[in-house]
Amino acid sequence: MDTRQLKTLVAITTYRTFSKAAEIVGLTPSAVSQQIQALESELNVKIFERASRPPSLTTEGRQVLELAKEILHLEENTIAGLRGRKMSGTIRLGTVRTSALNLLPQAVVAMHDKYPALKINLRVGFSSAMISDVASGRLDAAVVAEHVSLPPQLRWSPFLHEPLWIIAPETVTERDPIHLLGSYPFVRFATNVPLSNLIDTEISRLGVVTLDVAEIDTIGAIVTCVRQGLGISVVPHSAVQSPDADRVIKLPFGNPHITRRIGIVERINAPRGEVIERLHALLAELCGEYGVQRD
Structure with a gap:
């Protein structure tokens, strides 16, 4: 097993055909096939299901591919060092x-x-x-x-080390954070990550029951929904740094102000x-x- 074979394997899985991989690595399609056959013979595994078009990796082939990427990554960084x-x-x-x-x-x-x-x-x-x-x-x-x-x-x-903000459409006039959280439709960040747990824990500690109107698992989509007037939400500071974020109002979330x-x-x-x-x-x-x- 040498790195030329491994680079050929990665090229095939990246470009999905033996012929295109041959162009990338500078070999003929038959030479590419010979390299893969030699690798399969050396490792005593079948790397590709050749009956399918394009050829698909076998279970063992996926393991060999991961190993190939690790070896090539190590080689590249070792040479650079x-x-x-x-x-x-x-x-x-x-x-x-x-x-x-x-x-x-x-x-x-x-x-x-x-x-x-x-x-x-x-x-x-x-x-x-x-x-x-x-x-x-x-x-x-x-x-x-x-x-x-x-x-x-x-x-x-x-x-x-950034603060979390309650964000609301620019048409909202309410400025009391607790009243805002409990009286306006709420767009919940619904995913099992530390940020979501941090938000939910503080809302519970504040004794607020939110009026959930949507559950969304990406912060960017939440900001868009709030900007369009769907409801209010809680997001980190980095989420409201785009130019479009100027169209929402921000109020501190938590007492004291929650950060992450x-x-x-x-x-x-x-x-x-x-x-x-x-x-x-x-x-x-x-x-x-x-x-x-x-x-």
Whole structure:
């Protein structure tokens, strides 16, 4: 098994045909087939179901593909490190959906502009899955909310400490937060993530019974619904930084004002530590007055 075979395998699964993969890796289609057959023979597994069009991965094939990606990722970053190019190679970054609204795309673009040899492979998911993938090495780091506990091999560094706001359509004249929460249609953030639990816990503590009109699992969609007049809701500060957010009113949520922290989770002594540190500094800068620099 060599990296040429693994790159060919990844190309096939990316471009979905042997012929297109052959163009990408600079081989003939027959040479691509020979590489995959040699890999199957060496590993004693069947990687592709060739009867289907396009060819589909078998169960064993999916396992080989994951292994191939891990090996190629390690090879790329090892070569970059040995050549002294710490800000090159590929970093695999995960993020929860709420922090992906505005901050992370800006940071990824800025990192690419500043370090063109560095590639950031971004994946969006739930925090528990992101943390597990960082611990196992499937991700180099992830942007997640503060957690009560983490595996001992991980550390979490906050870059954002932001307030939560009650948002309402600009036509609403009520300015008392408690009365607003209890008397207007409420768009609930309905998903099993720390932010949703934080909001629900504080509403319960305030003794408010909301008049739920909708349950939505993305913050961006909630802001849109509020802006269109469907009801009120509670969202983090980063969700109301777009130009369209000027069309909603904001009131402090909670007593005292509730805040949340977002940070980067990584393995202790992570091999891409310098890249992660610079990404953290950039994110903290983009957060403005709510940014938190690393200790």
